[in-house]
Amino acid sequence: MAIFVLYPIVDTVYVSFLSQGKGNFVGLENYNYVLFQKVNPLINTANILQGVFPMGALIHNIIWIGIHLPLTILFGMFFAVLLRDVKGGTIIKAIVFLGVVVPLVVGGVLFRYVFDKDAGVVNAALRVIGLGDFARDWTQFRDTSLFSVILGSIWIWTGFAMIIYSAGLEGIPKEMYEAASIDGASRWKTFWRITVPMLRSTTLVVVTLSILWELKIFDIVYVATRGGPGGASSVLAFDMYSEAFQANNLGTGAAIAVILTLMTFGVAAYLVNRMSKL
Amino acid sequence: MKALILAFLNRIKTSIRAFFNKIRLPTKKPKITSSTILAHVIAWVIATIWLIPFLGVFIASIRPLSEVRFGWWNLQPFTLNFNNYVDAWAGQTTSPLSTAMLNSLIVTIPATFLPIIVSALAAYSFARFRSRTKDILFLVLVLLQTIPQQMVIVPIYTLFSNLSLLNNYVGLILLHTAFGLPWQVLFLRNFFSTLPIEVEEAALVDGASYFKIFRRIVLPLTLPALASLVSLQFVFVWNDFFFALVTILSPSAKLAPQIIPLLIGRYELNFSLLAAGSVLVMILPVAIYVALQRYYVRGLTAGAVKG
Numbered sequence: 237m238a239i240f241v242l243y244p245i246v247d248t249v250y251v252s253f254l255s256q257g258k259g260n261f262v263g264l265e266n267y268n269y270v271l272f273q274k275v276n277p278l279i280n281t282a283n284i285l286q287g288v289f290p291m292g293a294l295i296h297n298i299i300w301i302g303i304h305l306p307l308t309i310l311f312g313m314f315f316a317v318l319l320r321d322v323k324g325g326t327i328i329k330a331i332v333f334l335g336v337v338v339p340l341v342v343g344g345v346l347f348r349y350v351f352d353k354d355a356g357v358v359n360a361a362l363r364v365i366g367l368g369d370f371a372r373d374w375t376q377f378r379d380t381s382l383f384s385v386i387l388g389s390i391w392i393w394t395g396f397a398m399i400i401y402s403a404g405l406e407g408i409p410k411e412m413y414e415a416a417s418i419d420g421a422s423r424w425k426t427f428w429r430i431t432v433p434m435l436r437s438t439t440l441v442v443v444t445l446s447i448l449w450e451l452k453i454f455d456i457v458y459v460a461t462r463g464g465p466g467g468a469s470s471v472l473a474f475d476m477y478s479e480a481f482q483a484n485n486l487g488t489g490a491a492i493a494v495i496l497t498l499m500t501f502g503v504a505a506y507l508v509n510r511m512s513k514l
Numbered sequence: 515m516k517a518l519i520l521a522f523l524n525r526i527k528t529s530i531r532a533f534f535n536k537i538r539l540p541t542k543k544p545k546i547t548s549s550t551i552l553a554h555v556i557a558w559v560i561a562t563i564w565l566i567p568f569l570g571v572f573i574a575s576i577r578p579l580s581e582v583r584f585g586w587w588n589l590q591p592f593t594l595n596f597n598n599y600v601d602a603w604a605g606q607t608t609s610p611l612s613t614a615m616l617n618s619l620i621v622t623i624p625a626t627f628l629p630i631i632v633s634a635l636a637a638y639s640f641a642r643f644r645s646r647t648k649d650i651l652f653l654v655l656v657l658l659q660t661i662p663q664q665m666v667i668v669p670i671y672t673l674f675s676n677l678s679l680l681n682n683y684v685g686l687i688l689l690h691t692a693f694g695l696p697w698q699v700l701f702l703r704n705f706f707s708t709l710p711i712e713v714e715e716a717a718l719v720d721g722a723s724y725f726k727i728f729r730r731i732v733l734p735l736t737l738p739a740l741a742s743l744v745s746l747q748f749v750f751v752w753n754d755f756f757f758a759l760v761t762i763l764s765p766s767a768k769l770a771p772q773i774i775p776l777l778i779g780r781y782e783l784n785f786s787l788l789a790a791g792s793v794l795v796m797i798l799p800v801a802i803y804v805a806l807q808r809y810y811v812r813g814l815t816a817g818a819v820k821g
Contacts, residue, residue, distance in 0.1 A: 240692035241658060244666035244673075251668055315560060322554055328561040330807065334568065337803040337810075338796040339753035341774040345792045346567040349574070354584050355785060357566055391564070396814075403815035423549070452662045455755045459775055473756075476664040481760060486668050493664040504660040508653070 245497075252490035266491035270479070293467070293475040294495070296382055300471065301450045303386050304393070308446055309439065311390070312397025316405055317431060319398075329402065333395035340392070344459030347388030351375050381461045381469040389456060393449060397442050404438030405431070437511075444507040451499055472496045525805045575599065575789035582786060598790035602777070609765045611773055611794050617683075618752055618770040625687045625751045629694035630743050634736070636695075637702030638728055642711075652703075658696040663756045674761055681764045689761070690751050698743055701816065705739040706732070742813025745806040749799045770795045 255262040271294070315332060319325035335343060350357050351374035359371035374384040408431065416426045454473040457463055463470035463478065470478075472492055480489025573586040575598050581591060602611050640652075670689065671680075679685030709732065717727045758769045768776075774795060777788045803810050 239673075240670065240689050241661065241666060244669035245661065247669035248665055318553055318557055318560075321550075322557040325557065328557055328564075331561050332564045333811075334800065334803075335564070337749060337799050339755065339771045339774075339799065341753075341755050341771045342792045342796045345774060345778075345788060346571055349570060349785060349789070350567050352785070355574070355582060355586065357570060357585075357587075360585055360587070391567070395564075399811055400815055403811075448660055452664075454664075455771075458755070458759075459778070473662060473664050477756070477759075480668055481671075486672075489664075490668050493662065493668065496662050497665045500660045500662055501657065504657055508656060 248490045248493055251486055252494050254487050256485050256487050262487075266487045267495070270475075270488050270491050270495070293470045293472045293492075296469065296471050297451055297453075297499075299382065300386055300389075300453065301447055303383075304390055304450050305443065305446050307390050308393050308397045309442060311394040312401050312442060313432075313435065313439075315394065315398040316401035317427065320402065320405060329395075329398060333399055335392040336395045336399075340455035341459045343388070343392045344456035347384070347391060347456075348375050348460045350388070351384050375460050375469075376465060378465050378468040381465065385457060385460050385469050388460065389450075389453065392456070393446065396449075397446065400442050400445075401435065401438055404435045407438075408434045440507065440510055444503055447503050448500055451496060451503070526801060529804050529807065571789045571792055574786050575793050577786065579784055579786040598786045599794065601787055602791040602794060609768055609773060609776065611770065611791055613766060614768050614770045614773045615794065615798075617767060621683050621686055621690070621758075621769060622748060622751045625690035625694070626744055626748045628687065629691040629698055629747065630740065632691070633695050633698035633702055633743075634733075634740070635728075637699045638706055638732060640699065640703045641706035642714075652700075655696045655700055659700070663693070667756070667760050671760055680761055681767045683762075683767075686757060686761055689757055690754070694747050694750070698747070701743065701813065702736070702739060704816070705736065709735055738809060738812075741806055741809040742816070745802050745810040746813045748802055749810075752799055 252266055253261055253263060255265070315329075319329050322328070335346075338346075349355065351359075353359055353371060353373045356374075358374065362371050372380075374380045412430050412434070413426065416430060421429070452473055453471050454477070457469060457471055457474045458477075461469045463474045473496065476489050476492040476496065479485050479492060570586045574582045576594055576596065577586070578593055578595060578597065581588070581593060604610050604612065674680045674682075674685050677685070713731055714727050717731055718724075722730070753771060755771045758772050762768055762772065774788070774791060777784075777791045
């Protein structure tokens with residue numbers, strides 16, 4: 237533990253303050269570089285979002301959380317509630333959950349195929365409804381690659397949110413629902429007045445674990461887009477890898493890792509704090 | 515070993531049977547309202563959406579590329595062959611998956627059992643012996659769980675290349691062990707604290723040693739929890755891509771998930787080959803999940819619900 241986790245954490249922080257090659261102490265220069273200086277020459281500077289903030293990968297992670305988090309929460313809770321009462325619900329749950337079990341590299345392959353121009357289901361569906369002009373390799377274009385990877389990751393992660401919510405639902409006493417139906421409450425009202433409030437601590441857990449997952453995302457980006465084209469779908473974890481092990485700049489790679497870890501620690505600290513209050 | 519495999523296959527068989535038993539609808543039907551019908555329709559639409567990517571990859575993998583180039587749903591003509599599997603297994607274009615999957619097993623089996631043995635002993639002492647540092651250590655464990663792999667990889671890479679542990683599975687196994695320990699210790703500590711302490715106290719009075727109590731009384735009661743840990747850790751390690759990507763560089767030593775990006779290639783994408791490779795790489799985690807589904811899900815939710 238000490239050798240493989242604690243020492244590396246300390247050393248990564250140390251390396252992030254060193255210059256490339258000679259290893260002089262350069263203070264916050266690496267952080268300044270990755271947050272404010274680094275402009276990928278391939279990125280279209282006319283794109284205001286990336287032209288103004290060169291911290292493209294960080295922004296992408298934030299966009300990722302902004303889209304991925306609400307949708308997985310919504311789908312996860314909806315699926316858990318719906319499939320609880322449906323015949324064969326356990327089988328459907330197992331199918332939805334499969335995405336969590338397969339290696340993420342395979343998950344990346346699965347939805348890269350779904351978004352393929354000729355062989356992908358999405359484009360075939362577009363052609364069927366007469367929007368064939370929009371058909372393209374969704375993961376390979378600058379303006380759609382990030383969003384198609386995010387959609388794919390929602391497809392993968394919804395199973396996880398659903399399983400946690402299903403476990404949370406089992407903790408709600410049946411008497412509460414019986415009492416509600418005796419009082420003549422509608423399904424809709426029962427859902428908002430009983431199910432959602434009773435799942436509050438479950439939601440807290442799902443939110444935290446989802447944000448951690450969204451911050452650490454790496455494999456599916458590597459397989460589906462390689463962060464491309466031109467960094468358009470890069471994320472922090474991928475940026476760290478390409479800085480440290482492809483550009484061979486350990487200092488800036490370490491700086492990105494420290495930024496990433498500070499964010500995950502923030503989320504974890506929030507969870508621990510909230511859990512102790514519940 | 516043979517008995518073990520047979521028992522495993524049996525487990526899969528019973529799971530599959532249970533799976534199909536669930537499909538069979540009960541004869542006595544409750545009253546059907548329009549909203550129940552709607553719920554069922556939505557549920558099966560969801561199932562279809564989630565199944566289509568898997569179905570597509572599977573169908574593409576058992577047909578020649580020329581037939582599926584414009585969609586696996588074009589079923590005319592339909593030629594069933596397993597050439598893609600043979601190619602991926604023997605490695606026509608990249609390192610063979612046969613070697614890579616064997617390599618993955620060589621890493622995954624020790625990296626599954628080693629941390630579980632260590633964490634079982636550590637968690638037991640956490641749950642049973644009081645000490646003041648325990649709460650702080652507990653907090654440290656929670657925080658360690660959230661460490662991204664990227665945070666340790668730079669020093670690990672330097673350390674491994676200095677100790678010539680790159681391309682060496684010992685380093686990777688130890689790394690996975692260290693990363694598995696925090697959540698496993700937490701999980702088992704929570705589990706041990708739910709076991710009644712009276713039985714152990716009685717055994718202590720009868721003169722049993724702590725180790726004997728652990729081995730004879732605690733361990734048998736812990737088997738379901740251990741099944742959860744084994745299934746989860748096996749799937750985590752097998753699926754891991756990042757640690758392998760950085761520390762295993764020589765082509766013949768690569769692990770199964772590392773072959774997938776290689777199959778994508780640079781220029782022309784042979785999707786049928788890639789699909790066959792993907793099926794081969796995901797088959798083991800999926801089998802573990804199907805066989806040990808109850809333990810897998812319970813492990814995941816127990817860990818998550820208790821934080």
